[in-house]
Amino acid sequence: MGRFGILTSGGDCPGLNAVIRGTVLQGETLHDQEFVGYLRGYRGLVYGDVMSLDRGVVRGISSQGGTILGTSRFGPYTEPDGTPDNIKSHMRRLGVDGVIAIGGDGTMAAANRLYEDGIPVVGVPKTIDNDLEATDYTFGFNTAVEIATEAVDRLRTTGNSHKRCMVLEVMGRHAGWIAMFAGTAGGAHAILIPEHPESLEQICEWVRSVQDRGRSPMVVVAEGFTLPDMDEAHSHKGLDGFNRPRLGGIAEILAPLIEEKTGIETRATVLGHIQRGGVPSAWDRVLGTRFGQAVSNMVADGAWGQMVALRGMSVERVPFSEAVGHTKNVPLEQYLGARAIFG
Numbered sequence: 001m002g003r004f005g006i007l008t009s010g011g012d013c014p015g016l017n018a019v020i021r022g023t024v025l026q027g028e029t030l031h032d033q034e035f036v037g038y039l040r041g042y043r044g045l046v047y048g049d050v051m052s053l054d055r056g057v058v059r060g061i062s063s064q065g066g067t068i069l070g071t072s073r074f075g076p077y078t079e080p081d082g083t084p085d086n087i088k089s090h091m092r093r094l095g096v097d098g099v100i101a102i103g104g105d106g107t108m109a110a111a112n113r114l115y116e117d118g119i120p121v122v123g124v125p126k127t128i129d130n131d132l133e134a135t136d137y138t139f140g141f142n143t144a145v146e147i148a149t150e151a152v153d154r155l156r157t158t159g160n161s162h163k164r165c166m167v168l169e170v171m172g173r174h175a176g177w178i179a180m181f182a183g184t185a186g187g188a189h190a191i192l193i194p195e196h197p198e199s200l201e202q203i204c205e206w207v208r209s210v211q212d213r214g215r216s217p218m219v220v221v222a223e224g225f226t227l228p229d230m231d232e233a234h235s236h237k238g239l240d241g242f243n244r245p246r247l248g249g250i251a252e253i254l255a256p257l258i259e260e261k262t263g264i265e266t267r268a269t270v271l272g273h274i275q276r277g278g279v280p281s282a283w284d285r286v287l288g289t290r291f292g293q294a295v296s297n298m299v300a301d302g303a304w305g306q307m308v309a310l311r312g313m314s315v316e317r318v319p320f321s322e323a324v325g326h327t328k329n330v331p332l333e334q335y336l337g338a339r340a341i342f343g
């Protein structure tokens with residue numbers, strides 16, 4: 001019973017539409033729930049900007065990338081209209097009893113604050129980087145890894161043909177999960193992640209040893225990787241909507257350094273938003289649908305202030321307070337295990 005507003009906030013990723021569809025179908029079928037879609041994340045919540053959302057609207061959307069609701073990095077408290085009273089008055093006007101926020105760490109932090117301010121909110125975790133501690137996996141990551149792995153495979157054939165060293169940069173602001181998975185799947189000769197600095201000398205040693213065997217070196221680097229002499233991750237593109245540096249370009253820094261030190265012709269490729277766009281993998285559609293169904297059940301139980309999470313094979317409930325502010329890094333032992341066969 002009741003009417004609920006769904007929003008998608010933060011960076012998009014494949015699988016968001018499967019969550020929206022799973023929530024609406026579960027809610028309409030089992031719990032007599034109705035839904036509206038808030039447009040462009042928290043902006044829609046603050047300004048009471050909605051679209052209708054029912055079974056007809058979500059028909060066939062699981063296979064579409066992005067989000068039919070639009071997204072933004074708009075904070076619910078950042079503009080003068082962003083007050084709990086204003087948000088509650090829009091909710092009353094629209095007949096909305098509670099909010100389902102689908103987003104990453106920032107979105108969950110904001111959801112927690114809204115909940116503490118008396119707004120009924122539940123959450124669904126989303127991160128392409130897979131760096132939320134509270135959930136084993138989120139949707140979007142699997143698709144990104146598939147795309148990045150295909151990029152490694154493709155770069156290897158052109159690298160082999162020209163006897164070049166190829167450097168592929170993938171996403172990963174604080175955690176190098178995409179680099180670890182795609183690099184391992186694609187048999188990269190070095191994987192560089194934010195959690196563990198590597199010296200240029202070490203990277204060049206791996207590159208040289210690969211060339212000495214007559215192979216073409218393949219290096220996968222996460223955008224948040226730093227060399228030991230860098231204070232912070234490379235950024236030359238200004239700030240994002242939440243005043244964080246927009247990362248990207250470390251591959252273009254590394255490639256000429258590797259070429260200069262080893263004498264091996266080297267090319268950089270920055271994969272960028274191709275990792276986040278397009279058709280979600282089957283795995284991400286399944287996880288998104290399960291998360292959507294589970295969050296509708298949470299709403300039916302009045303279990304506000306919590307988000308859904310994948311623990312092993314089960315979808316569980318975790319309080320926002322536990323879920324917020326804990327980054328899931330690649331454990332050092334796991335990185336060192338992979339590193340043992342670099343070069």
Ligand SMILES: Nc1ncnc2c1ncn2[C@@H]1O[C@H](COP(=O)(O)OP(=O)(O)O)[C@@H](O)[C@H]1O
Pocket residue numbers: 009010011072073074075076077078103104105106107108109110113126241242
């Ligand atoms: N600690 C916080 N308290 C309140 N709002 C926050 C907080 N952190 C982030 N936000 C807001 O949540 C939105 C989404 O966060 P962001 O980190 O950009 O994306 P994501 O949710 O994908 O990680 C941002 O617009 C930001 O304004």
Ligand SMILES: O=P(O)(O)OC[C@H]1O[C@](O)(COP(=O)(O)O)[C@@H](O)[C@@H]1O
Pocket residue numbers: 010011012013104105126127128129130131171172173223240246247
């Ligand atoms: O170009 P945008 O939208 O600012 O997003 C880029 C950033 O988003 C990320 O993909 C993180 O997104 P998540 O919130 O999905 O983990 C980073 O890897 C990257 O730095």
Ligand SMILES: [Mg+2]
Pocket residue numbers: 010104105106107
């Ligand atoms: Mg974030």
